[in-house]
Amino acid sequence: MTDKEVKLIIGALLHDVGKVIYRQGDDRRKHSQSGYDYLKDEVGIDSEEILHCVKYHHADALSKADIDEDDLAYLVYVADNIAAATDRRSSENEDVRFEKTMPLQSVFNILNGNHQSYYYLPGMMEETSERIYPQKEKIPFEEFFYSRVKDQITDNLKGREWNADYINSLLEVLEATLSYVPSSTSTGELADVSLYDHVKLTAAFASCLYQYCQEKEQENYKDIIWKNTKEVYKEDCFMLFSMDISGIQDFIYTISTRKALRTLRARSFYLEILMEHMIDCLLEELNLSRANLLYSGGGHCYMILPGTVKAQQIVDDYLERLKKWCLEEYQIALYVAGGYAICNSETLKNEPNGSYAELFRKVGTMISERKVKRYQAKDILYLNSRRADDYTRECKVCRKIDKVDKEGVCSICRKIEKLSNAVLYENFFLILKGEHRDALPLPGGYALIAEKKENIIKWMNQPEFKRVYAKNRRYTGKQLATKLWVGEYTQGQTFEELADSSEGIKRIGVLRADVDNLGQTFVSGFENAENNNRYVTISRTATLSRLLSLFFKLHINQILNNPEYTMDGKKKETGRNATIIYSGGDDVFLVGEWKDIIELAIDLKNKLKLYTQNTLTLSGGIGIYDASYPIRAIAEEAGEQEDSSKRLPGKNAVTILEDGEKHTEAGLNGKISDGTYKWDTFENEVIGEKYRVLSEYLENFEDKGNAFLYKMLELIRNQKEKINFARFVYLIARLEPEERESTERKAMYRSFSEHMCNWIRSEQDCRQLKTAISLYVYVNRKGEE
The missing domain is CATH 3.30.70 (Alpha-Beta Plaits)
Incomplete structure (x- = not known):
């Protein structure tokens, strides 16, 4: 990389730093001038090539500038225009003005047909975990925040050598400080692209333009860039x-x-x-x-x-x-x-x-x-x-x-x-x-x-x-x-340790899951005929991909370390007993205690829903295995379960505890696993309803009723035969309390038996009950019974 290319990248990355200076107080200068003065006087940059990229990146300043025809400022000017054109598309609001304190809007507001107005909390990237989830309340930036951003940038820029070895270091500083700062605070534009994403894209475009001009042996940027800007936009650069x-x-x-x-x-x-x-x-x-x-x-x-x-x-x-x-x-x-x-x-x-x-x-x-x-x-x-x-x-x-x-x-x-x-x-x-x-x-x-x-x-x-x-x-x-950023959360050194520490049956659980229709979302997720697809731009694709990468590589560590959902509704005081095998740009493979895997899968689903404002969903497969089961077979079978979830209309599903049977969902041509459910059905009906009804009633049995449940499971599997329905009712009737038992026990039985007899009449309820029974037996199973 030549010295000129290095200066161009640095100048492009810093071209909008004046917005931080401008927004921190009563600065009446244009942000290009504010940035120039700040970098020259406070940071101590003496390179005119870098400083010109900051001072002259707007047309009015560039038209009056006394600079050479091959000055890099011309390239940054066009690159900034291209980047701005791909992120600052006009909103429906025609009352155009600037709001210095405006927080960053969420890019998920307009993804996959969404029409919300959510915002991120003001701050820097690593200050609080709550910042990652968009919220309805619009909390403005305060002036002192921009002062803190400026101080942190200053501390990291002072004394730097402005060469290729420090470019990535500069990117790190800008990501840390500007990821939640809006690029534009115009009320006439969407403010859903961060200042970090904007300057990064500007630097990318500037480098490409430079090399395009070099190949054509054209270094008079004033003539080919400044005077013919509209033609440049049509060039395959x-x-x-x-x-x-x-x-x-x-x-x-x-x-x-x-x-x-x-x-x-x-x-x-x-x-x-x-x-x-x-x-x-x-x-x-x-x-x-x-x-x-x-x-x-x-x-x-x-x-x-x-x-x-x-x-x-x-x-x-x-x-x-x-x-x-x-x-x-x-x-x-x-x-x-x-x-x-x-x-x-x-x-x-x-x-x-x-x-x-x-x-x-x-x-x-x-x-x-x-x-x-x-x-x-x-x-x-x-x-x-x-x-x-x-x-x-x-x-x-x-x-x-x-x-x-x-x-x-x-x-x-x-x-x-x-x-x-x-x-x-x-x-x-x-x-x-x-x-x-x-x-x-x-x-x-x-x-x-x-x-x-x-x-x-x-x-x-x-x-x-x-x-x-x-x-x-x-x-x-x-x-x-x-x-x-790496999903590095881990508990347990071996599969055997994870299995031995499991509640109930000594097994490991695995989760394979990925985001539904992500490729389609990247390409066309911002399409919307109502606004003539004005938000289909490279900047939003880049922002979306960066945010998803952060969720699956960084935020997942926090999700596993701070459990929320539990099958029994009781708060879990420690982190998940699980290990991330991989967690990439959109998919995960997790291993852990089998019950923790089920619970963290629901946590992951719920957090992704919150993170993306319900614009993206997850489908996966959960398998429960002996610790000695071959890992290749585990991966293949969990992958097949994930595929079964993907075949459900609308996806957004999980497959667990398959019973070898297939069934047909409405709107689906063909069969899917009997253990495949929509996430909400699994969470609210399989566990939240049927599992908890079983748990609340059978906890009064000394042996937890496992023998009774095995018999019930056998009858449910064959519930289509009328004789088995009668046997099922008889089996439930045998649990009826004797006359001398308490009124409370009798009431519990009536509620339990009514639920069971109602559920046995419905194919869907039977399927869910079958899964709930298996889960309950696993939780209460002793040794290898």
């Missing part, structure tokens, strides 16, 4: 690019149960680092920064890149090298597919109507085609010509035929095993050049190791040091690629 890792499920779950819990977490984390490393390496080759990254998570990513021939060549070459690396290290187990589409700024704000969705479809189509035709003749010849010293042994962990050590474990599995402790207890992960002992391989001749904080500076002075990632900690400094 940009590329939407996506990468997708195939083979994730097999890579994670193709292991034995030995040390499975830690190994699963380590494998998942390794793939996450792998994706981040691939992103950073490609951006580096393209002379871009992480400002160009729109989204990453769950083995996927999206970026805004220059629409140049050179950029396309670099991307294609990089993908080819990734394929070769995957073949060398993992044969056909892992594959990285990439796709891209060239576009202009009009497309990024959905002009003409429908062009934005078509852009994503083109990218998705290219990825699908490359997955289908992933290997060429030369790749197959390479695989067939490979020779190793020993093909006779199978790794006892991953079952791959490879060279193994004395204990029968291949080198990759051994390194992942050693990484597993670090995933739990270390916060820094270094990328080093070359091979290193116990280090996991990464593309491009790099390796991954975990390290303690006190050793980081020592490594930075070594020639093999490349970059460092911080896990769930925000640090600023040289060559810090980024902090990685």
